[in-house]
Amino acid sequence: MFSRRQKRKKTFNWFAYIWLVYMPEAITDNVPPRSKTDFMVLGLVIGFLISYVLVVESERWELPAMIAEVVIALIFLVWQGNFWLMIYPGWQVSSILARYPKKYMIIFSTVYYIGLVGEIVSVMVINGSSTSMPEWFTLAIPLVGPVLSYATTKSINQRIQLAQDNQRLESIIRRGERDRIARDLHDTLGQSFSMITIKTQLAKKLLTKQPDQVSNELDDIIATSRENLQVVRQIVNNLHQVSISEEMLIQSKNLRTVGIHLETTGESISNQWPTSVQVIVGDVIKEAVTNVIRHSKANQVEIEFTESNSDYQVSVTDNGRANKYVREGSNGIDGMKSRIHSSGGQFEINNNNPGTKVWLSLPKEVAHD
Numbered sequence: 001m002f003s004r005r006q007k008r009k010k011t012f013n014w015f016a017y018i019w020l021v022y023m024p025e026a027i028t029d030n031v032p033p034r035s036k037t038d039f040m041v042l043g044l045v046i047g048f049l050i051s052y053v054l055v056v057e058s059e060r061w062e063l064p065a066m067i068a069e070v071v072i073a074l075i076f077l078v079w080q081g082n083f084w085l086m087i088y089p090g091w092q093v094s095s096i097l098a099r100y101p102k103k104y105m106i107i108f109s110t111v112y113y114i115g116l117v118g119e120i121v122s123v124m125v126i127n128g129s130s131t132s133m134p135e136w137f138t139l140a141i142p143l144v145g146p147v148l149s150y151a152t153t154k155s156i157n158q159r160i161q162l163a164q165d166n167q168r169l170e171s172i173i174r175r176g177e178r179d180r181i182a183r184d185l186h187d188t189l190g191q192s193f194s195m196i197t198i199k200t201q202l203a204k205k206l207l208t209k210q211p212d213q214v215s216n217e218l219d220d221i222i223a224t225s226r227e228n229l230q231v232v233r234q235i236v237n238n239l240h241q242v243s244i245s246e247e248m249l250i251q252s253k254n255l256r257t258v259g260i261h262l263e264t265t266g267e268s269i270s271n272q273w274p275t276s277v278q279v280i281v282g283d284v285i286k287e288a289v290t291n292v293i294r295h296s297k298a299n300q301v302e303i304e305f306t307e308s309n310s311d312y313q314v315s316v317t318d319n320g321r322a323n324k325y326v327r328e329g330s331n332g333i334d335g336m337k338s339r340i341h342s343s344g345g346q347f348e349i350n351n352n353n354p355g356t357k358v359w360l361s362l363p364k365e366v367a368h369d
Contacts, residue, residue, distance in 0.1 A: 242278075244270045267303070270312075
């Protein structure tokens with residue numbers, strides 16, 4: 001079974017490490033080390049590399065590692081007049097901040113460009129150094145890097161979200177056909193069964209000659225017609241329930257409004273899940289996202305849909321303040337847990353370090369449309 005406390009496995013981000021081939025340029029004057037300064041430079045480079053790797057690999061240490069990376073790059077810039085390390089936070093940190101509220105990018109850009117431009121002015125104006133064209137080209141990379149990286153990543157994220165929204169809309173359109181069928185069933189079979197019931201009741205009143213032979217049969221007809229009418233109404237009700245795609249469309253807009261980045265995994269497979277499962281999952285997603293927005297102070301949410309031979313599984317993970325969302329007088333969490341348990345499923349809320357993870361599992365054998 002899927003472990004509720006298991007962290008999301010991150011794939012090896014080879015693209016992030018390709019750029020490290022330029023790292024030797026930052027320490028060519030200090031290798032091999034001959035002085036205390038050389039050893040200090042190498043120590044800072046090692047610290048920078050550790051920070052860089054933590055940013056790529058660790059969700060828990062991402063923010064402090066980004067701060068450390070920027071600080072070490074600025075130390076190199078001011079102390080050594082070395083612009084090479086500024087390239088890395090300029091591209092990497094800006095790309096990551098595209099998933100955060102805009103204020104974080106403004107803070108980072110302010111610190112970054114004050115340090116960068118200040119050092120350029122110091123080297124060229126105060127110290128009277130001249131700069132050749134190749135060096136100007138080298139300076140162009142850290143100067144345009146943050147803006148270009150942020151804009152590119154933001155555009156990619158928006159295209160991904162738009163593609164997901166389009167997929168959800170397509171699912172809603174397909175569901176519209178089911179709604180049309182539901183209306184037809186209601187307008188035709190529903191009315192027919194109602195008419196049968198009325199006529200059968202009338203016939204029962206009129207049949208007085210042989211009541212012992214007819215009454216029981218008419219009672220059965222009435223009961224059967226009423227049962228069938230209830231079945232039709234249940235079908236119509238199920239077809240009008242909110243699907244996972246519809247709920248995701250609503251919640252993605254809610255998260256986007258408050259500046260929280262949403263990522264989903266396996267969302268397309270959930271479109272094929274039974275209506276009864278989609279209704280329960282949709283309610284859990286709605287409650288979980290509402291709690292994230294209200295209480296977690298997160299900037300990222302990941303929703304993962306999986307299924308095995310025996311059950312359907314969904315997890316909602318945020319990177320904010322860990323919170324079990326158990327509040328006195330609140331029926332939201334208790335309601336979700338009770339509904340899932342009554343369907344034979346499992347429901348848990350755990351500290352994800354950082355953030356909170358909501359996890360549910362529903363068995364396939366009890367799922368039905």
